[in-house]
Amino acid sequence: MDRMKNEVLILVLDDDPDICSMLKMVLDYHGYGAMDAEGEEKANRILAENNVDLIIMDMLLSGADGTDICRHLKQDERTASIPILMFSAHPNAQKICLEAGADDFIAKPFEMNELIDKIVFFLEGRKVKQVQ
């Protein structure tokens, strides 16, 4: 279980460094590998250089709209298959995020257990895909 978890790499995309640090710490504690980016440019670099299994990102980023980045990722065949979990504090965010192509949504502030459950759900899906 642990060995399998360590093979996983999650990309955290948020312009707030505190959120990034917090999430990395939480993911690390749960045994997932995590990298963070504050904008699209750095995210693309990480995605090109690493085998990312899941993207967790904020809908609202300074200098760019998270939903645009989500669309770009889903339109790019190299990244289209990577699940994207978006979070936001916006009242109508769920609809906006899912329309932008996000695979799931979680409202801010979120329970850690809920976040971890969703991550596990996506990674189980990946495992099923790999087995097939």
Place this chain on the structure above:
Amino acid sequence: MLIGLVPLILLIYLSVQLIAEQEKKLNLLHGYITRIHQSSDISKLINELQEERRFSFDYALKGGLKDEMLHQRVITDSAVQWLKNTYKEDLSDFTVYTFLSDLATNRTKIDSGNMNANAVMHYYTTAIFRLNTTNAVAVGNNAYLDPIYKELESQKILSEMITYMNIIRINIYNVLYTRKYMVETLMGTLGTHDVYETYEKEFFQKAPAAVVNEYKELINKTALKQTNDYIDTLFSTFKFDSTYDHQQWWDISLEGITQLGDLQKKILSNVEVAINTIYENEHKAKIRTIILLIVMVILGIAIIVYTSRSITLMLLDLKKAAQLIADGATGLQLQKLSNDVIGSLSDSIMRIDKSNKVLAEAAESIGKGKFEVHVEPRSKDDVLGNAIVQMKNDLQRFSNERKELEKRKDMFITMASHELKTPITSIQGYVQLLLKMINDQNKKKEEFPKPVLFDSLTTIDKQISKLNRLTTELLDLSKIEAGQLQLNKQPFNLNQLLLETVSELIQTTTTHFITFKNGIDVDVIGDRDRIGQVITNLLTNAIKYSPGDNKIEVSLSKGPDGLVAITVRDYGIGIDKEEQKKIFERFYRALGKEEQTYPGFGIGLFIANEFVQKHGGRLTVESEKGKGSEFTFTLPVN
């Protein structure tokens, strides 16, 4: 309406004139016909008088033929009576002129032997002469008698000829009867015969060819030839031969004169037929004129009634249309009317309606927020059109402002949610992680990693401060909006506050280098916390909007009018002139690359400006796009 009657009245007047003229013509023709009949009747009377003259002369001379005389008187009287009865009015002076009024008196004289034969002959001859002069039908000068002019003229000449022939005949009879004064009588009658021949020449000239031919036949073949031959011989020889005795002469000359009279009657009869034809034609023409007049009058009245009715109907339509327009309706249906004044009026009303409709539709579209509708005032005097254009512009501006504010509010809610919930997310994440770690540690009996604990608590502390600041901003906004902002004014050292605030900011930023130029040491009276908020706001803005350049300068200097000025200068993205007008408004947020926004509520500068103004100072900005901004606020010195 009344004007329309004028031509009608004129028409009736002219028609009445025409009818009167025709009536006059008919009366004239009728008069001619009457005169022709009268002439025939007078001829009859002349004949009867001639008979009475012969019997009376004989009686006066020799006392013979009394019975014949008395019998003839009855016939003569009946002829006179006939004339009197038939032509009552025309004959008022007739009996006096023709001496018929003396007839009864003279008869009594003859009967009593008090009137000699010459006097008898003279009376009757004069009466017959006068009668003859009244016998011709006057020719007159009427164009419509042209076709029978020659006949009329010739019968008149013939009438004169008969008159003179009678005189000649009687004179000759007297001589033959009395055998006295033969040559004297003949000499006196010669002049009369000359007159007769003059008339005969005139007759040849003026009578129609057919009549002349008939006359020539008479004087060549009949008793008239014998009469003329006898007279011609008499005047060429001046001797009375024994061809005729007085009785034979009377008979033969009577027959000759009767033939002349018959010719005159025949001409008159032709004239009567012709005049009757003319009369009937004229009468028919009169009837036609009257019928035509009636038709025209009816037609005229019909046209006037129709015209005035249709004008009234058109005016009613126009009135209704004008009423509808007055009531504010549009989309009228007026059929195209005539090309006259009413048509032009109708066009004008339709134009009014059309532009009202256009304006109403434009106003409706504007009301629904469709500002792209085009409104063109008809002229500079078009109050309504100009008002709608003004309304459109005002509403459009108002709508744009409202949309802008709505957009800003939406953005504010989005940003407020994000800004408030992000620190909470952080805090919650760390707290739940720590809880889980403690829990796990208890199970596994492992060491609790101190660096993790320290980092977590430091971040939690920082996020709580951030939350506190954001909450304060929101509360301040709410107080400002409710007009309940209260300042806790106390004297404090401004220099000291600036130092503290700059130091705090220096600790929170790792990217920017802040310098504070300590100009003057000054005390002010004010709300120290609020002023601190203003300085913090300006500094965080300076950091936020200068991502490329890390230099920020803060200074405190003495301004004019006993004010101090605090300036925060950055070398960041700057603000263009248009944006500078809006940055102190609520919910306004600077636009970054690709129209994306920078984090924040968009109320920081609004609150800062309110605080500064509440202290009696002013917050201003000098900036140039791409070259950074310099915010300065002033405060009155203690």
